[in-house]
Amino acid sequence: MTASATPTDAAQPTEIDNASVRDASAITLRNLHKRFSGDAIALDGVDLEIRAGEFFTLLGPSGCGKTTLLRLLAGLEAPNEGSLTIGGKDVTETPPHLRSVNTVFQSYALFPHLSVHDNIAFGLRMKGIPAAERERRVQEIADFIKLGSLLERRVNQLSGGQRQRIALARALVCEPDVLLLDEPLSALDAGLRTQLQVELQRTQKRLGMTFVFVTHDQDEAMVMSDRIAVLDSGIIQQVGPPHEVYERPINAFVARFMGHVNLFDIQGIHDVTVTTALGELAMEAPLQPGKHGGVMLIRQEVIELGPTVSEGYNGLDGVVKERHYRGSRIEYRLEVNGQPLMATASNLGQRLYAVGDRIKVSIHPEDVVRIEA
Ligand SMILES: Nc1ncnc2c1ncn2[C@@H]1O[C@H](COP(=O)(O)OP(=O)(O)OP(=O)(O)O)[C@@H](O)[C@H]1O
Ligand SMILES: [Mg+2]
Secondary structure, three states: OOOOOOHHHHHOOOOOOOOOOOHHHOEEEEEEEEEOOOOOEEEEEEEEEEOOOOEEEEEOOOOOOHHHHHHHHHOOOOOOEEEEEEOOEEOOOOOHHHOOEEEEOOOOOOOOOOEHHHHHHHHHHHOOOOHHHHHHHHHHHHHHOOOHHHOOOEHHHOOHHHHHHHHHHHHHOOOOOEEEEEOOOOOOOHHHHHHHHHHHHHHHHHHOOEEEEEEOOHHHHHHHOOEEEEEEOOEEEEEEOHHHHHHOOOEHHHHHHOOOOOEEEOOEEEOOEEEEOOEEEEOOOOOOOOOOOOEEEOOHHHOEEEOOOOOOOEEEEEEEEEEEEOOOEEEEEEEEOOEEEEEEEEOOOOOOOOOOOEEEEEEOHHHOEEEEO
16 A cells, blocks of 8 residues: 555545546556755655546645646656656656646746737647647637637737636647646636636546646635645645545644644543543544544534534533634634634524623534544
């Protein structure tokens, strides 16, 4: 078993319901190491299986090695150690132009003096696609990225967000087996970004391509991906479908990166009772033997607030310290036993609490989760 194939990874095959999935696009990475001159270790023994037709996302903070991993897949960097196969073929030594892979780079890498149209058509021209077919595909993809009206503009007369969309179009239009995307939506405003997230995912499924998508935005990763790999300092921490990485992070790094803030050092565990600075809480099941210490995670949205403790729940006394209005939901910063505890309530038929209110905090034993520190 590889380091990346965590127990959570093995459990759930991704559902890919597309008959046109291209078998040539499965990717295997084995023990990949990449060091740069100096001491920089960009990748430190990466093992990964990316399935054909999968929307696979590399998620991690700045400098964790995401771009380096994409560049290795594209053949723009060679690993110091390890191997990679695409479609079952070892391509570790294969030059970039002989890999059935296209890349949308973090820097757009467009031809500034060419028009939008010619930038998008470039790859099709190289592949010798006949003019009529080429025009049809350019038009189709330009509509997709909502830049149909700008086809004759030169790229150096466009905004950053518009350039980013052209870089995306230029790669998509060639319909490669594997598309590598390095933060392709980062320069877009929230509305367009949300729209393209959905459409990009739809296109990927329709064409049956394999996408390896890079982002440092966990919401974007969760909304788009079949599976996510969370990277830290060149090491894969966890691989799994979004709900699993979010609800069952394997360690505190992944939990924090997925946006969880209620983490407490475990002071002791006896049977199903876990002690932290919050107090004693019941868990659902006793720990597996050999698991001691670690960190307790309570997700914000599982915490119930009210005048009484819910039946069968852990009950704690809390005081509202801050209230943040977020439209569809309300976030509360509570104080429980002198500790800060964040809780999110839906803004629908819920009582609104005010700063200073004393309330009962209910947490179901199933939602008291122990993870590695
Ligand atoms: N050509 C290079 N020479 C030396 N070090 C490099 C080179 N390219 C990347 N690195 C280093 O390797 C590490 C990983 O860089 P990489 O670009 O893969 O990060 P990233 O996850 O894509 O970050 P970001 O989210 O900021 O784009 C960093 O510490 C970086 O400084
Ligand atoms: Mg990068």
